[in-house]
Amino acid sequence: MNETCSLSDNQDLFVVAIDFGTSYTGYAYSQRDDFEKDPLRIMGMRIGSTNNHVLAKEPTSVLLTPSDKFYAFGKSAEDIYAEKYSSGETGWRLFKYFKMNLYNTENKKTNREMMIEDCKGVPMPAMEVFRMLLRHLKETFARQLEESMNGISDDFIRWVITVPAIWDDSAKQFMREAAEKPGMKKSKIILALEPECAAMYCGTKSLQLRPTLQRGVQQFIGPGSRYMYVLLDIGGGTIDITAHEVNKDFLYDELFAANGGPWGGDNVNSAFYEYLCKIFTKEKFLQFCQNSPDGLNDLEIDFERKKRIFGGKKDVDNKYIVIKLPYSLFKDFPLETPRDLAVIENDKLKIPVNHMQAFFETTLNKISTHIREKMRNKELENINKVIMVGGFSIANIVKDHLKSIFPGDTKFLCPDNSEIATLLGAVIYGQTQIHKLSPQKRECSKQTIITPMINSRRSRYSYGIDSHICFNPKKHPINKKFKDGMEEFCKDVFWVLLKAGSILHPTLKGRMSTFTIDKTAKTLDVDIYRTESPNPKIIDEPECYKLGTLVVDMSEDVGTKNREIQTGLQYNDTELSVFAINNDRMIKATFDALSTV
Structure with a gap:
């Protein structure tokens, strides 16, 4: 728990934000001087072995050697694991989607001794896996920074780590301790709430649009407006919901405590897998998942692509959604499968549209129920603006469903870079924490754009x-x-x-x-x-x-x-x-x- 963390010093030269997601994770950073001139001058992490520094995230996958040493992160971790497994090296361990273990339900509380399982069901202390990934990101940033400047110590770096608004205090403390273990200094760590970060990115972005566009966007998030902001985490385990009132000084006041639930896009993936179990039997599908990691990776990528674009007019007019099946799976397709359940053509699985819609149904219904309940709050009676960010919100079916929940005069905003809005906003949030602590310096700084700040929470x-x-x-x-x-x-x-x-x-x-x-x-x-x-x-x-x-x-x-x-x-x-x-x-x-x- 954070007893001594202080933001009183203002010697930080860099803010590095880590958006630790259920499905995707990445970091971005900015220099203090750059922020004062252009708050959106934000740099991304290096992806793979190239020299490209991009504003993007990698799959939240961690590969360990047979001796439980960290080996790789992201897409390369998945590819190397598949390669090792296919060559008979089965001692390697891959961890995916492990962040949701910190989400507490039914009075389950996060603790230091909790265990998580790798893709084969073998347990390992969760703290170790989180620590290794955070250490890797910290060291990757250090190497990236050394290429452009030398001699920057940890004393000059502020770390911002995003957490879902629905996490309780034990999960937050777990993440903080996992960050401290690889050497991030306790006084230099900020935990930032994901929906707040996305809100701050949207507010900052609105100020850099050309005047004709700026007026429209600021009706959503400009000073004096009130809006309901919905965040659906990318591929994610969670949806976070919050509402703010923005005052004339661009300060955000929360209208109710940020909340949500475990209703992210991964639930749609789970429904798809249950559907495949119905076709191939659960035993055969689980054998495929364990014995063909490369095939499973390809299947997940193709389904994720179809999931994000599903729901448009073209899909409504079509009878099927087509998914490419790996050979190790389609060769076992049961010929007696009813055509109203699935059709196979060569290596293509044709999913009837009504089944594809059903994959989303339970998750969207839970989101709808929760939002309708929150909209009964008297504080939200006059709110008719909704902002949607996150990879899951990109899906046409999700957009259409959310629009059906709110009154007909509700305006919706889906900003550019919505998939990384939380990551970019976390950098802005960290910078505002630095700048707000030195009012005199802020007044005489070269900052030409006033950025939004969180004024109060519930x-x-x-x-x-x-x-x-x-x-x-x-x-x-x-x-x-x-x-x-x-x-x-x-x-x-x-x-x-x-x-x-x-x-x-x-x-x-x-x-x-x-x-x-x-x-x-x-x-x-x-x-x-x-x-x-x-x-x-x-x-x-x-x-x-x-x-x-x-x-x-x-x-x-x-x-x-x-x-x-x-x-x-x-x-x-x-x-x-x-x-x-x-x-x-x-x-x-x-x-x-x-x-x-």
């Missing part, structure tokens, strides 16, 4: 501690009643420190006084709970669980009984932080959301 959760209060039979469950002497109390009361939906700003701190009974105690341990309910009553209510333990250092006052300590929580930008006060002075406090206890 808390997604209520945070609190376990307490007890006087028992009230009208309010409290009878099974929580206990006696202390002659008085009756209610135990397990959720004492709220930060309330779900509250506006988060640097001065908002939730605090409570507590006492140490044991005068020999060197620490004070306080359990922290969280829930999405704005008005929790008891700590064991449904959807409420222990997030972690706040540990206060009491070593200086050992021997004193009933020591009063003020403990509390606050949000520093996107991360939860803790504090403790003893006799009007701050004392050391730590918080661990990754403990398995």
